[in-house]
Amino acid sequence: MTTxxxxxxxxxxxxxxxxxxxxxxxxxxxxxxxxxxxxxLGQVRARIVKRxxxxxxxxxxxxxxxxxxxxxxxxxxxxxxxxxDGVQRQRVFSLSLADDAKRILRVTIRRQPGExxxxxxxxxxxxxxxxxxxxxxxxFLLPAPVPDRLLMIAGGSGITPIMAMLHDxxxxxxxxxxxxxxxxxxxxxxxxxxxxxxxxxxxxxxxTVAHASAVSGRLAATxxxxxxxxxxxxxxxxxxxxxxxxxxxxxxxxxxxxxxxQREHFSAPRPPTVPGLARRVVAVxxxxxxxxxxxxxxxxxAEGAGLAPKFGCRAGLxxxxxxxxxxxxxxxxxxxxxxxxxDEWVQLCVSVAETDLELSL
Ligand code: FES
Numbered sequence: 206m207t208t209x210x211x212x213x214x215x216x217x218x219x220x221x222x223x224x225x226x227x228x229x230x231x232x233x234x235x236x237x238x239x240x241x242x243x244x245x246l247g248q249v250r251a252r253i254v255k256r257x258x259x260x261x262x263x264x265x266x267x268x269x270x271x272x273x274x275x276x277x278x279x280x281x282x283x284x285x286x287x288x289x290d291g292v293q294r295q296r297v298f299s300l301s302l303a304d305d306a307k308r309i310l311r312v313t314i315r316r317q318p319g320e321x322x323x324x325x326x327x328x329x330x331x332x333x334x335x336x337x338x339x340x341x342x343x344x345f346l347l348p349a350p351v352p353d354r355l356l357m358i359a360g361g362s363g364i365t366p367i368m369a370m371l372h373d374x375x376x377x378x379x380x381x382x383x384x385x386x387x388x389x390x391x392x393x394x395x396x397x398x399x400x401x402x403x404x405x406x407x408x409x410x411x412x413t414v415a416h417a418s419a420v421s422g423r424l425a426a427t428x429x430x431x432x433x434x435x436x437x438x439x440x441x442x443x444x445x446x447x448x449x450x451x452x453x454x455x456x457x458x459x460x461x462x463x464x465x466x467q468r469e470h471f472s473a474p475r476p477p478t479v480p481g482l483a484r485r486v487v488a489v490x491x492x493x494x495x496x497x498x499x500x501x502x503x504x505x506x507a508e509g510a511g512l513a514p515k516f517g518c519r520a521g522l523x524x525x526x527x528x529x530x531x532x533x534x535x536x537x538x539x540x541x542x543x544x545x546x547x548d549e550w551v552q553l554c555v556s557v558a559e560t561d562l563e564l565s566l
Contacts, residue, residue: 242335243271249338251310256330260394263362265301265313266330270338276305277341279373280366280442280469284523285312286337289325293337295525296322297518299366299444299469300341301397310338313396315362343522345444345469347374352440353381356433358453360388360445364396366469367444375407382410384433388445391419426452430460437462444469473520473555474538476500484558488512488566489531497558503528503535504553512566514553521555528553533562 237244243252251268258264277283277300286295298312316327345366347355351374359367364387374383389395395415405411416424426449430436443453443466450468457466482499486506495510497503504526507514517525521539527550535544535551536559543559544551551564 245271245273247273249273249340250335251338253330253332253334253336254309255332259313259396262327263313263315263396264327264330265311266326268310268312268336268338270308270310272308274305274308274310274338275340277303277310277369278346279303279369280345280347281341281343281369282345282366282522283310283312283341284339284517284525285322285326286339287322287325289321294322294325295337295339295517295523296320297520297522299343299345299369299471301365301368302372303341303369313362313365313368339523343469345442345467347442347467348440351379351381354435354439355381355383356436356439356441357383357385358388358429358441358443358445359385360449361390361394362396363444363446363469363471365444367442368397368400370442371401371404371408371411375404379408380410383408383412384439385411385413386429386432387413387415388424388449389415389417391417424449426456429453429456436460440465440467442467442469444471447472447474470522470539471520473502476502476538476557484533485561486558487561487563489563490565493566497562501557502538502554503551503556503558503562503564507553507564507566514566516554519554521552524552526553527551529565531563531565534559535562 234245234248237246243250249270251270253266254269255267256264282297282299284295284297286293298314300310301313302311314323314326317323347370357367387395401413433439437460443450447470450470451474454466457463479499484497485494486497487494491512493510493512495506497506504514504516504519514528515525517523530544530549530551532547535556537552538555538557
């Protein structure tokens, strides 16, 4: 009996099977990490070199990254990954300082009780441990050339990307006029107070104004034009709590200054309340149907139905939750854009259904 020679197709399949163990990058990464925790095939990993408590609920991790780090632009963020109870979890944090030449980064983290990654890091992160990192990403970057007059508004941990920008401006000898308005609950909650004082010695045009809500009450965004008289001539960067940011955006829109306002959201805006809203969502891959109700994002609705879509930041930054939409319309809460065409990618964590949908879930 003779055996038929393998077809080109089955020969390719056989070859694929034969080289699979060699081509499995994750297996190689696990093997390399067994030899040295920072050795990988192209994946960024970092060792925690120092932990610094910045306030009672906020701390900084100083990280030394491996040679796969591609560098950053001040204002960008990274996704930091850790294994929690056997599950790989990640969350996005802005860099508050980075020296690419020395491969040293700093992320500043506010603990959010009940939120897996920040809570875990608060309890467990120590010098000597290693973590996964993404490359730096994000578009929260100062324009080039840097405007002569800047207004920087930072609420709480929203100061972190702004610190990276200020350090960079100091490094470059920026001589422009900068007003930093820093919102915090109390003086003890004000982050980087000493570091900002030191930066003022290097940035003679930097004026810092701290507003502690426990002393002075909540700052009304509508008071800002009164406080910053030359606001119309300033480029503004803004990062802070979502509600305050929405108020500032509304004021800047009223002044016709929206195009001079740059912002970074740490959390997704909440979906609007529409009484009685219920959209039918077909999860094609898992053959499930669920309803997106009022006040839920698509990610929350899918999780509520027992599905487990991938996610990272839950704020529209990392794109981990990207999902293909086969039909229907979806609104992105961050950009306001509506995806109506079939087979477009949507970010589940910042999107709501405008019509019934079919998703690749
Ligand atoms: S989870 Fe990061 S963009 Fe949606």
